[in-house]
Amino acid sequence: MMAxxxxxxxxxxxxxxxxxQPARRRKRRRSNSTxxxxxxxxxxxxxxxxxxxxxxxxxxxxxxxxxxxxxxxxSPTLSQYKTVFSSxxxxxxxxxxxxxxxxxxxxxxxxxxxxxALSLRAVKKTRDVLFFFISTKMLPVVAAIIPIYIAxxxxxxxxxxxxxxxxxxxxxxxxxxWMMRSFFLEVPGELLEAAQMDGxxxxxxxxxxxxxxxxxxIAATALICSIFSWNEFFFAVNITATExxxxxxxxxxxxxxxxxxxxxxxxxxxxxxxxxxxVGWVAQRQLVRGLSFGAIK
Amino acid sequence: MTALAPTVTTARRxxxxxxxxxxxxxxxxxxxxxxxxAIIVTQLPFLVTLYYSLESWSLVRPGSQHFVGxxxxxxxxxxxxxxxxxxxxxxxxxxxxxxxxxxGVALALVLDRKFLGRGIVRTLLITPFLIMPVGAALLWKTTxxxxxxxxxxxxxxxxxxxxxxxxxxxxxxxVMIEMIWQWTPFMMLLVLAGLQSQxxxxxxxxxxDGAKPLAIFRELTLPHLRRFIELGVVLGAIYVVNxxxxxxxxxxxxxxxxxxxxxxxxxxxxxxxxxxxxAAAMGVVVVVATIIxxxxxxxxxxxxxxxxxxxx
Numbered sequence: 001m002m003a004x005x006x007x008x009x010x011x012x013x014x015x016x017x018x019x020x021q022p023a024r025r026r027k028r029r030r031s032n033s034t035x036x037x038x039x040x041x042x043x044x045x046x047x048x049x050x051x052x053x054x055x056x057x058x059x060x061x062x063x064x065x066x067x068x069x070x071x072x073x074x075s076p077t078l079s080q081y082k083t084v085f086s087s088x089x090x091x092x093x094x095x096x097x098x099x100x101x102x103x104x105x106x107x108x109x110x111x112x113x114x115x116x117a118l119s120l121r122a123v124k125k126t127r128d129v130l131f132f133f134i135s136t137k138m139l140p141v142v143a144a145i146i147p148i149y150i151a152x153x154x155x156x157x158x159x160x161x162x163x164x165x166x167x168x169x170x171x172x173x174x175x176x177x178w179m180m181r182s183f184f185l186e187v188p189g190e191l192l193e194a195a196q197m198d199g200x201x202x203x204x205x206x207x208x209x210x211x212x213x214x215x216x217x218i219a220a221t222a223l224i225c226s227i228f229s230w231n232e233f234f235f236a237v238n239i240t241a242t243e244x245x246x247x248x249x250x251x252x253x254x255x256x257x258x259x260x261x262x263x264x265x266x267x268x269x270x271x272x273x274x275x276x277x278x279v280g281w282v283a284q285r286q287l288v289r290g291l292s293f294g295a296i297k
Numbered sequence: 298m299t300a301l302a303p304t305v306t307t308a309r310r311x312x313x314x315x316x317x318x319x320x321x322x323x324x325x326x327x328x329x330x331x332x333x334x335a336i337i338v339t340q341l342p343f344l345v346t347l348y349y350s351l352e353s354w355s356l357v358r359p360g361s362q363h364f365v366g367x368x369x370x371x372x373x374x375x376x377x378x379x380x381x382x383x384x385x386x387x388x389x390x391x392x393x394x395x396x397x398x399x400x401g402v403a404l405a406l407v408l409d410r411k412f413l414g415r416g417i418v419r420t421l422l423i424t425p426f427l428i429m430p431v432g433a434a435l436l437w438k439t440t441x442x443x444x445x446x447x448x449x450x451x452x453x454x455x456x457x458x459x460x461x462x463x464x465x466x467x468x469x470x471x472v473m474i475e476m477i478w479q480w481t482p483f484m485m486l487l488v489l490a491g492l493q494s495q496x497x498x499x500x501x502x503x504x505x506d507g508a509k510p511l512a513i514f515r516e517l518t519l520p521h522l523r524r525f526i527e528l529g530v531v532l533g534a535i536y537v538v539n540x541x542x543x544x545x546x547x548x549x550x551x552x553x554x555x556x557x558x559x560x561x562x563x564x565x566x567x568x569x570x571x572x573x574x575x576a577a578a579m580g581v582v583v584v585v586a587t588i589i590x591x592x593x594x595x596x597x598x599x600x601x602x603x604x605x606x607x608x609x
Contacts, residue, residue, distance in 0.1 A: 037412030043404055044421040050478070051424050053448060054436050066446050110334055113327030123325050129332065131595060136339040138591040140539055142560040143580030146567050147345035170338035173331060231429045234541045234560075238568060248431040252546070262439050262446065269432035280427035281420055288486045295528060296490040 051277075057266035065262040080267035089271065092250035095161055099246060100229040103168035107176045107225050108218060110169070115180030120187060120210070130181070133174040134293065141171075145238055152239055161244040167235045172225040175293060179224065182294030183217025184210070223283050224290030227276050247272045343584065349577035356571035369578035378554050379579060382562040385469060386538065389558050393476045394533045398526060400477070401484025406514075408485070409492045426482035434546035437475040438464065468548045468556035475543050480536075484529045491525030492518070524600070531594045538587075559583050 057065050059076035118126045148167070149158075157163045187210055195205045233248040240249060254268050280287055288296055350369055354362040373379055408419055425433065441449050444462040453461070463471045495518065503513050541560045544550055550557030550565065557565070563583070567576035 033410060033412045036407055036410040037414070040407045040410075040412055040415065040418045043407065044418040047478070047481070048421040048424055049448075050433075050436055050441055051428060053440055054432075057440055065440075068445070068451070070448060070451055110331040114331035117324065117326075117328035121324055121327075123321075123328065129328065132332075133335065135591060135595065136335055138535055138587055138594070139339070139343065140560060140580070140583050140587055142539070142541070142563045143346050143577075143584050144339065144342035145564070146349060146573055146577055146580065147342040149567075150573075151342075151345075166338060170335060173335055177331060227427070231431075233431050233545075237545075238564075248429060248542075251429075251431050251435060262443075265435060265439060269429070269435055273427070273429045273432045276429065277424060277427045280423065284420070284423060284486075287423070288490050291483060292487060292490075292528060292532065296487060296525070 054266045055270055057263055058270045060263045060266075062261055062263050065266070080263045081271070083264055084268045084271060087254075089247075089250060089268075092245055092247050095164075095240075095244055096230055096246040096248075098161055099164045099168055100226050103165045103172065103229050104222050104225045106165065106169045107172045108222060111173055111176035111180050111221070112218065114177050115184055116210075118177070119181045119184035120192065130178065133177050136170075137174045141234060145234070148235075149238060158239060159241040159243045159245075161240075163239055164235060164244060164246070167239070168225075168229040168232060171232070171235075172228055175228075175290065176221050176225055178293040179221045179290055180214070180217060180294075182289070182297070183214050183220075186217075186297075187213045220283070220286035220290060223279060223286055227280065230276055346577045346580050346584075349573055350581045352574045352577075354573040356567075356573055365574065369574045370582070372575060373578050373582055379562065381554055382550075382557045382559050385554075385556065386558040386560075389469065389473055389476070389540070390534055390538045392473050393480060393537050394530055396473075397477045397480040397533065398484045398488075398529055400481045401529070402488050402522070402526070404481070404485045405488035405492055408489055422485060423482040425478050426480070426486075428479070430479065430540075430542040431546055433479055434475055434543045437471070437478070438547045442471055442474075464548055465552050468552060472543050472547050472556050475547060476537060476540060480533055483533060487525050487529040487532075488522060491522045495521050527597055531597055534594070 056072075058080055059078070060071065060074055061077055061079065064071050064074050117123050118129060123129070152158045152160075152163050191209050191213075192205065195209045200208075231248065232246075236246045236249050237252065240246065245253075251265075251268055251272055254265060351364060351366060352362055353365045353368070404422060408415065408422070412418075428436070439447075441447050442463040444450060444460050444464075447463075449463070450459060450461055453459075499517060500513060503517060504510075508516075539560055540558065541564065544556060544558055544561040545564075548556040550561045554562065559579070563576050563579045566572050566579065570576075
């Protein structure tokens with residue numbers, strides 16, 4: 001937009017008297033953008049600092065982490081990471097990965113046809129169904145946890161990873177339905193009409209016309225659901241104990257059993273956080289869309 | 298299904314009625330699995346909660362389960378701790394969402410400009426939102442806000458605040474600081490999306506006509522951003538009101554119940570106090586309150602969505 005504005009102003013048709021003006025304006029704009037840059041970078045460093053500090057602390061010894069005057073220069077050690085990895089982290093990672101992947105697949109399996117029936121082949125009462133899905137997101141989970149806990153106990157499903165899979169699927173389903181719907185609505189109407197005119201059967205229309213357009217949407221939805229499942233803590237801490245505990249539960253166990261060791265904790269938190277941070281960095285655009293339930297493209 | 302609907306389809310397709318009905322079910326079939334699943338997993342528990350709320354039942358005493366009618370509800374309304382945690386919840390949610398939104402708008406305005414390394418700045422700014430909430434809470438509790446070794450006190454030491462114990466002196470505020478840190482990027486991203494969807498030619502026209510930047514912001518940008526801000530507030534509130542992780546990790550609701558919110562308090566009653574009936578009654582009260590608030594919120598969301606769909 002900036003470039004376009006400048007183009008207009010420096011167009012050759014401009015009266016010669018104003019020839020000096022564009023240059024001066026551009027100069028002012030450049031110094032302006034430096035000022036915005038400084039503000040932006042300052043804010044970024046401020047917000048990022050706690051994360052940076054976590055990563056730095058994870059490479060310290062406990063003695064270096066516990067100082068009145070924070071050490072910035074130190075010789076990094078990997079001993080905290082060695083402790084974390086040797087303290088039984090892997091079963092937790094495996095549980096988290098399993099719950100995340102399986103629940104995300106289930107969500108996509110349920111949400112994709114559902115979103116299709118709420119967009120391209122919209123049923124009557126589409127509005128009501130959409131309303132219902134988003135309202136389940138608003139009801140406080142804490143009010144549901146007691147019956148869920150008791151039901152899981154009576155069915156001998158406490159501390160079972162499949163219980164978490166079911167709960168995470170339900171937790172992410174509304175987001176996925178809304179999000180997938182917004183992607184389906186982007187399928188150009190002419191394409192569908194053309195396919196219908198050619199007499200293509202529904203299955204072919206689905207796989208050859210709709211799927212290619214919607215595929216990035218499926219990926220974006222999967223991403224958002226994975227982030228929420230990986231980070232989920234409330235169900236995990238209440239429903240699991242030792243067998244099915246996930247990474248967030250591992251982090252909690254770390255403090256109570258080991259006391260408060262900053263550096264070790266920082267290393268554990270870094271490991272637990274890393275997958276989602278990397279994924280989120282790569283997929284910033286999809287993040288916005290997912291978080292707004294597909295409202296913002 | 299209304300009586301009118303099938304007649305319309307039959308008239309158009311000139312087919313017998315039962316077939317039209319079958320067509321209707323074929324149309325509905327793809328959405329049924331998701332709908333049924335959501336009803337079973339999310340609605341059934343609430344009905345059971347409603348039932349439990351009429352019982353006195355301690356999890357640690359088997360066979361103690363018996364019907365008590367509305368006694369639990371009376372207890373809830375007499376419970377001053379419940380009231381306190383309800384107030385805490387409102388402060389926590391409102392404070393976090395509003396402050397995060399104000400900072401978010403400011404940051405979005407900065408990011409809407411072109412400057413060197415804007416992409417990196419954006420990436421760094423969204424990182425707090427990506428940190429696992431449990432990890433983020435631990436991070437703030439230890440390396441940031443610890444009274445002796447925390448960075449915050451180190452930075453504030455020149456100002457005479459050397460060993461301030463944030464978590465016991467300002468527990469509610471400490472939890473809110475952590476949540477604001479996590480939720481500001483979310484608000485920023487939504488507002489930034491709003492700014493970037495603003496038609497630029499109007500802004501240029503206004504600036505060519507000699508309008509002051511502040512006036513342009515107030516008269517053009519802010520009205521355009523309104524629905525994005527509303528959306529951010531509603532969605533942020535949905536997530537923040539349910540916040541459990543930060544309270545659990547940072548303060549355990551303490552000292553006393555000074556930083557406990559409703560999710561944490563109900564959790565405490567159910568899983569530490571084992572009072573199923575009472576916790577269930579609290580849950581029901583919270584759900585009713587949520588439904589009242591959510592009705593307004595949902596209306597707003599729908600307005601926003603129909604708005605964006607028209608614009609698209």
